[in-house]
Amino acid sequence: MDFPSDLRYSKDHEWLRVNADGKTARVGITDFAQQELGDIVYVELPAPGDTFEAGEEFGTVEAVKTVSELYMPVSGTVVAVNEALADAPEHVNEDPYGKGWMIEIELRDPSEADALMNADTYRDMVGG
Template sequence: MSFDVPEDLRYLESHEWVRVDDGTARVGITDFAQDELGDVVFVELPDEGEELTAGDEFGVVESIKAVSDVYAPVSGTVTGVNEALFDDPELVNEDPFGEGWMVELELADEDELDALLSPDAYRDQIA
Protein backbone atom coordinates (compact mmCIF):
# COMPACT_ATOMS: atom_id res chain seq x y z
CA MET A 1 0.00 0.00 0.00
CA SER A 2 1.42 3.37 -0.85
CA PHE A 3 0.72 6.49 1.11
CA ASP A 4 0.61 10.05 0.01
CA VAL A 5 3.70 12.03 1.13
CA PRO A 6 3.45 15.51 -0.40
CA GLU A 7 6.74 17.04 -1.51
CA ASP A 8 6.09 20.51 -0.10
CA LEU A 9 5.87 19.40 3.56
CA ARG A 10 8.23 18.47 6.38
CA TYR A 11 7.58 15.56 8.74
CA LEU A 12 8.06 14.22 12.23
CA GLU A 13 8.87 10.60 13.00
CA SER A 14 5.66 10.56 15.02
CA HIS A 15 3.73 11.17 11.76
CA GLU A 16 2.87 14.84 11.93
CA TRP A 17 3.36 17.11 8.93
CA VAL A 18 4.01 20.84 8.81
CA ARG A 19 3.52 23.31 5.99
CA VAL A 20 5.04 26.77 6.34
CA ASP A 21 3.57 29.72 4.57
CA ASP A 22 4.68 33.24 5.36
CA GLY A 23 5.66 32.61 8.98
CA THR A 24 2.62 30.45 9.73
CA ALA A 25 3.03 26.71 10.23
CA ARG A 26 0.01 24.51 9.54
CA VAL A 27 0.14 21.11 11.24
CA GLY A 28 -1.71 17.83 10.78
CA ILE A 29 -1.14 14.07 10.77
CA THR A 30 -0.05 12.10 7.73
CA ASP A 31 -1.94 9.82 5.40
CA PHE A 32 -0.01 6.90 6.90
CA ALA A 33 -1.00 7.91 10.43
CA GLN A 34 -4.70 8.23 9.63
CA ASP A 35 -4.64 4.83 7.98
CA GLU A 36 -2.98 3.23 11.00
CA LEU A 37 -5.54 4.75 13.34
CA GLY A 38 -8.57 3.84 11.29
CA ASP A 39 -11.79 5.85 11.35
CA VAL A 40 -11.16 8.91 13.47
CA VAL A 41 -14.07 9.58 15.83
CA PHE A 42 -12.78 12.39 18.00
CA VAL A 43 -10.15 15.11 17.89
CA GLU A 44 -9.02 17.24 20.80
CA LEU A 45 -7.11 20.42 19.98
CA PRO A 46 -5.58 23.27 22.00
CA ASP A 47 -7.06 26.74 22.41
CA GLU A 48 -5.89 29.65 20.32
CA GLY A 49 -3.17 31.60 22.04
CA GLU A 50 -1.53 28.57 23.62
CA GLU A 51 2.26 28.53 23.42
CA LEU A 52 3.76 25.30 22.12
CA THR A 53 7.36 24.14 22.18
CA ALA A 54 8.57 21.72 19.52
CA GLY A 55 7.87 18.20 20.77
CA ASP A 56 4.92 19.19 22.99
CA GLU A 57 1.78 17.08 22.89
CA PHE A 58 -0.86 19.49 21.68
CA GLY A 59 -3.81 17.29 20.85
CA VAL A 60 -5.35 13.85 20.78
CA VAL A 61 -6.79 11.83 17.93
CA GLU A 62 -9.05 8.91 18.75
CA SER A 63 -10.38 6.06 16.69
CA ILE A 64 -12.59 3.28 18.07
CA LYS A 65 -9.74 1.22 19.43
CA ALA A 66 -6.79 3.59 19.69
CA VAL A 67 -5.76 6.93 21.08
CA SER A 68 -2.86 8.89 19.69
CA ASP A 69 -1.18 12.04 20.94
CA VAL A 70 -0.27 14.66 18.39
CA TYR A 71 3.05 16.48 18.77
CA ALA A 72 4.11 19.95 17.73
CA PRO A 73 6.81 19.74 15.02
CA VAL A 74 7.89 23.30 15.73
CA SER A 75 7.53 25.91 18.46
CA GLY A 76 5.04 28.75 18.24
CA THR A 77 1.78 30.32 19.34
CA VAL A 78 -1.47 28.69 18.26
CA THR A 79 -3.18 31.15 15.92
CA GLY A 80 -5.72 28.85 14.34
CA VAL A 81 -7.58 25.67 15.22
CA ASN A 82 -9.51 23.58 12.72
CA GLU A 83 -12.86 23.55 14.50
CA ALA A 84 -14.44 21.65 11.61
CA LEU A 85 -12.83 18.54 13.05
CA PHE A 86 -14.99 18.70 16.16
CA ASP A 87 -18.10 17.98 14.13
CA ASP A 88 -16.47 16.07 11.29
CA PRO A 89 -13.45 14.19 12.61
CA GLU A 90 -13.58 12.02 9.48
CA LEU A 91 -11.91 14.90 7.60
CA VAL A 92 -8.66 13.62 9.11
CA ASN A 93 -9.20 10.35 7.22
CA GLU A 94 -10.57 11.85 4.05
CA ASP A 95 -8.13 14.69 3.52
CA PRO A 96 -5.24 14.51 6.00
CA PHE A 97 -3.10 17.11 4.25
CA GLY A 98 -5.98 19.43 3.35
CA GLU A 99 -9.24 19.87 5.23
CA GLY A 100 -8.02 17.52 7.94
CA TRP A 101 -5.37 19.98 9.19
CA MET A 102 -5.32 20.56 12.94
CA VAL A 103 -3.65 23.77 14.09
CA GLU A 104 -1.80 26.78 12.78
CA LEU A 105 1.17 28.16 14.65
CA GLU A 106 2.94 31.46 14.42
CA LEU A 107 6.40 30.10 13.88
CA ALA A 108 8.83 31.03 16.66
CA ASP A 109 12.06 29.84 15.07
CA GLU A 110 12.38 28.95 11.38
CA ASP A 111 15.60 27.06 12.07
CA GLU A 112 13.63 24.34 13.80
CA LEU A 113 12.36 23.27 10.39
CA ASP A 114 15.83 21.99 9.54
CA ALA A 115 15.54 19.29 12.18
CA LEU A 116 12.41 17.81 10.56
CA LEU A 117 12.27 14.92 8.09
CA SER A 118 12.25 15.55 4.39
CA PRO A 119 9.57 13.79 2.29
CA ASP A 120 12.14 11.22 1.21
CA ALA A 121 13.32 10.55 4.74
CA TYR A 122 9.74 10.15 5.95
CA ARG A 123 8.93 7.87 3.02
CA ASP A 124 11.87 5.68 4.04
CA GLN A 125 10.61 5.56 7.59
CA ILE A 126 7.16 4.27 6.70
CA ALA A 127 8.32 1.96 3.92
Protein backbone atom coordinates (compact mmCIF):
# COMPACT_ATOMS: atom_id res chain seq x y z
CA MET A 1 0.00 0.00 0.00
CA ASP A 2 1.03 3.53 -0.73
CA PHE A 3 0.95 6.35 1.84
CA PRO A 4 2.35 9.55 0.24
CA SER A 5 3.98 11.75 2.85
CA ASP A 6 2.73 15.01 1.27
CA LEU A 7 -0.90 14.17 2.07
CA ARG A 8 -3.07 14.43 5.17
CA TYR A 9 -5.43 11.56 6.02
CA SER A 10 -8.83 11.30 7.72
CA LYS A 11 -10.08 8.48 9.97
CA ASP A 12 -12.66 7.84 7.24
CA HIS A 13 -9.90 7.03 4.69
CA GLU A 14 -10.00 10.20 2.63
CA TRP A 15 -6.83 12.05 1.72
CA LEU A 16 -6.24 15.78 1.35
CA ARG A 17 -3.48 17.37 -0.75
CA VAL A 18 -3.22 21.11 -0.14
CA ASN A 19 -2.24 22.90 -3.35
CA ALA A 20 0.71 25.28 -3.58
CA ASP A 21 -1.61 28.29 -3.14
CA GLY A 22 -2.49 27.05 0.38
CA LYS A 23 -6.15 27.93 -0.24
CA THR A 24 -7.37 24.96 -2.28
CA ALA A 25 -6.92 21.20 -1.98
CA ARG A 26 -7.73 17.96 -3.75
CA VAL A 27 -9.60 15.15 -2.00
CA GLY A 28 -9.83 11.44 -2.76
CA ILE A 29 -9.86 8.06 -1.05
CA THR A 30 -6.75 6.28 0.10
CA ASP A 31 -5.03 3.28 -1.45
CA PHE A 32 -6.14 1.30 1.61
CA ALA A 33 -9.80 2.31 1.07
CA GLN A 34 -9.85 1.42 -2.63
CA GLN A 35 -8.29 -1.99 -1.88
CA GLU A 36 -10.89 -2.66 0.81
CA LEU A 37 -13.73 -1.70 -1.54
CA GLY A 38 -12.51 -3.70 -4.52
CA ASP A 39 -13.41 -2.86 -8.12
CA ILE A 40 -15.06 0.56 -8.18
CA VAL A 41 -17.86 0.84 -10.74
CA TYR A 42 -19.42 4.24 -9.97
CA VAL A 43 -18.55 7.45 -8.12
CA GLU A 44 -21.22 9.98 -7.12
CA LEU A 45 -19.76 13.42 -6.48
CA PRO A 46 -21.18 16.85 -5.58
CA ALA A 47 -21.42 19.84 -7.92
CA PRO A 48 -19.03 22.78 -7.96
CA GLY A 49 -20.34 25.41 -5.55
CA ASP A 50 -21.58 22.87 -2.99
CA THR A 51 -20.32 23.62 0.52
CA PHE A 52 -19.58 21.05 3.23
CA GLU A 53 -18.47 20.96 6.84
CA ALA A 54 -15.65 18.67 7.95
CA GLY A 55 -17.03 15.16 8.49
CA GLU A 56 -20.10 15.73 6.32
CA GLU A 57 -20.94 13.23 3.57
CA PHE A 58 -20.10 14.60 0.11
CA GLY A 59 -20.68 11.59 -2.14
CA THR A 60 -20.50 7.84 -2.52
CA VAL A 61 -18.30 5.21 -4.11
CA GLU A 62 -19.96 2.10 -5.48
CA ALA A 63 -17.94 -1.08 -5.78
CA VAL A 64 -19.11 -4.43 -7.14
CA LYS A 65 -20.27 -5.63 -3.71
CA THR A 66 -20.82 -2.49 -1.63
CA VAL A 67 -21.49 1.25 -1.51
CA SER A 68 -19.40 3.49 0.73
CA GLU A 69 -19.97 7.10 1.74
CA LEU A 70 -17.36 9.78 1.20
CA TYR A 71 -16.72 12.27 4.01
CA MET A 72 -15.15 15.72 3.82
CA PRO A 73 -11.81 15.76 5.64
CA VAL A 74 -12.07 19.55 6.15
CA SER A 75 -14.67 22.28 5.61
CA GLY A 76 -14.84 23.91 2.22
CA THR A 77 -16.56 24.65 -1.07
CA VAL A 78 -16.24 22.40 -4.10
CA VAL A 79 -14.49 24.26 -6.94
CA ALA A 80 -13.88 21.30 -9.29
CA VAL A 81 -14.97 17.71 -9.75
CA ASN A 82 -12.98 14.99 -11.51
CA GLU A 83 -15.34 14.53 -14.46
CA ALA A 84 -13.19 11.68 -15.84
CA LEU A 85 -14.48 9.40 -13.07
CA ALA A 86 -17.96 9.38 -14.65
CA ASP A 87 -16.61 7.32 -17.56
CA ALA A 88 -13.60 5.75 -15.84
CA PRO A 89 -14.30 5.10 -12.14
CA GLU A 90 -11.51 2.50 -12.24
CA HIS A 91 -9.04 5.42 -12.00
CA VAL A 92 -9.74 5.34 -8.25
CA ASN A 93 -8.42 1.75 -8.11
CA GLU A 94 -5.54 2.30 -10.52
CA ASP A 95 -4.23 5.65 -9.25
CA PRO A 96 -6.04 6.80 -6.08
CA TYR A 97 -3.65 9.73 -5.46
CA GLY A 98 -3.38 10.86 -9.09
CA LYS A 99 -5.99 10.27 -11.79
CA GLY A 100 -8.39 9.00 -9.12
CA TRP A 101 -8.75 12.33 -7.27
CA MET A 102 -12.41 13.20 -6.66
CA ILE A 103 -12.96 16.85 -5.84
CA GLU A 104 -11.03 20.06 -5.45
CA ILE A 105 -12.16 22.39 -2.70
CA GLU A 106 -11.55 25.91 -1.52
CA LEU A 107 -10.55 25.52 2.12
CA ARG A 108 -12.68 27.47 4.58
CA ASP A 109 -9.93 27.29 7.22
CA PRO A 110 -6.59 25.90 5.98
CA SER A 111 -5.52 25.16 9.58
CA GLU A 112 -8.17 22.37 9.73
CA ALA A 113 -5.74 20.24 7.69
CA ASP A 114 -3.40 20.22 10.70
CA ALA A 115 -5.93 18.08 12.62
CA LEU A 116 -5.68 15.29 10.01
CA MET A 117 -3.21 12.42 10.27
CA ASN A 118 0.18 12.37 8.61
CA ALA A 119 1.23 9.34 6.54
CA ASP A 120 2.94 7.53 9.44
CA THR A 121 -0.04 7.90 11.77
CA TYR A 122 -2.46 6.78 9.07
CA ARG A 123 -0.26 3.78 8.19
CA ASP A 124 -0.26 2.77 11.86
CA MET A 125 -4.06 3.11 12.03
CA VAL A 126 -4.68 0.79 9.07
CA GLY A 127 -1.90 -1.62 9.96
CA GLY A 128 0.16 -0.92 6.85
